[in-house]
Every structure is written in C-alpha cells, then in structure tokens.
Amino acid sequence: MDACTTLGAKFEDWQALGLDEERCPVRNLLDQIGDRWSMLLLAALAGGPKRFSALARAVPDISKRMLTQTLRMLEVSGLVHRDVQPTVPPSVTYSLTPLGRSFAGPLLGLVDWAETHFAAVVEARAQAKKAA
Amino acid sequence: MDACTTLGAKFEDWQALGLDEERCPVRNLLDQIGDRWSMLLLAALAGGPKRFSALARAVPDISKRMLTQTLRMLEVSGLVHRDVQPTVPPSVTYSLTPLGRSFAGPLLGLVDWAETHFAAVVEARAQAKKAA
DNA sequence: CTGAATCCTATGCGATACTG
C-alpha cells in the first residue's frame, strides 16, 4: 500500500469523525504550524539553541511581534524551550524540546520534497500563465 | 547525522541565500500549502478522484469560494488535475497529478507525527494553561 | 537585549445571491 492510498484511507477516517478542529490531530497541527513562520523557526532552531536576536537575524523578514508571538505558541505547545538568563541586559535562549526535535524528521521530508520538485512546480506555473 | 542536524544544516544554506521568497523552495512551498485548506484537500484527493460537490461534502466547513480558489491554486502549481465533462448539468472531477501523488509521502509523514504526538501537545498546552 | 502595548492596514475567508 503506497503513501497515497494510506493517506486516502486516513482521510476517510477523519471524515467519519467529522473532521473536528479540536479532536482531529491533523486539523489541530495545521492550525498550529500552518502559518508563515512556525515551520521556518523550527528549522532555524534545528541546528541548535539560538538567542532571540539571533533568530531575528536568521529570518530577516519577520517582525519582532510575530517572532515573539510564534515562539510563545511553539513554547505553549511544548515544541520549544525558553531559557531566560536573569542578567543585565537579559539574555533569552530558545531551543527545541525533545518533542520539537521529533518533528524534524517529518519536516525534513517536506523540505526534501520542496527542493526536489520545486523546478516542476515553477514549470507548471509558467505553463498555466502561458495558457492564460 | 540525524534529521535535526540535517535540517539545521539546510537552514544555514537557505540563510546564506537570503531566504528569498521567490527562490527558496521551502518559503515558496509554505506560501502555497501553508494555508488552512491545501493540505487537507490534497489528503482528500489522495484516495482517488472526486467531484466538486464530493469535495465540498468531504470537508464540511469549507466555503465554495475557498474550495474553488484552493483547487485553482493547486491546479496552477501542477498538483491537481481538473477534468471537465461538458455534459448538462456539468460534471467536474478533480484528481492528483503524478506530482501531487509524489507529495503524499511527505504529507503522510506530517500526519503520522500529528497522530503520534497529539496527546503530548495537548498535555503541554494544559500544563502551560495551568501555570498561567 | 528582550520583549509588551498600541495602532493601523491588508486580506483571508465566509455569506449570500446570481449564472450557464
């Protein structure tokens, strides 16, 4: 049974349960990390702990507001650990929890797909634009 | 080298290239399928071709507007094929292209992670709420 | 340095009504 068939079967199961946002793990996950920044920050932290300002530099086009907000959400969900050093000036280090690290595998799968098939997607979009 | 380290290394590479939205495959993918419906519709189609109204029933809380819009985007990106039967009344069937099917693997990885670790995430959120 | 607070704009997305 290939991945496609398996996925189709799983979808049937969720559907039978009403695809409820609260109960369905997949809907829940998508609500969590289906935003513009979550996956990117998890990837940024995969290499090791980073400080707030280092993360801000690593992802140039994120605002401080969204950086704080996204990290908080990831922390609440148990994917990221926030370590505050009570120095002056304060120093805050973020790192992946074991749960966060366990997410690296699936995320890497997505990343690999993106890199492998990026050219095909660009090509498809070019074709579509030409047809229009 | 585990997935976490690999992912960290890849992020360094993207960072070196400026994490450009146009050029970075990952940013591009996230812009595409990082919305509320794309991944869900791809999963819904993984089991086989479905008609427009069947998809609308499969995902109860999607509006016709978003269903159309999301399917169009997936079609333009080459992940979904749209087959129009010029009958009366018209019948339109959507299916995954080979490119779309190739995405089932990575997507299944994400789904499996969600199902496996859902309980842990819920637990973490409960702890965070209690602390607050 | 690491945020919190406030303000403001863009737009995602649902609801509704209409068409071929």
Added chain:
DNA sequence: CAGTATCGCATAGGATTCAG
C-alpha cells in the same frame, strides 16, 4: 452541478513606541 461576483467582517501581521 459547478462555479462567479460582490460584500463585509475578523484577524493576521507590520510599524512604532515604551519598558525592565
């Protein structure tokens, strides 16, 4: 049946300023 068109709100999220 399978959309399209229009309206309108709720929210995402950037810019800026203040604080510990």
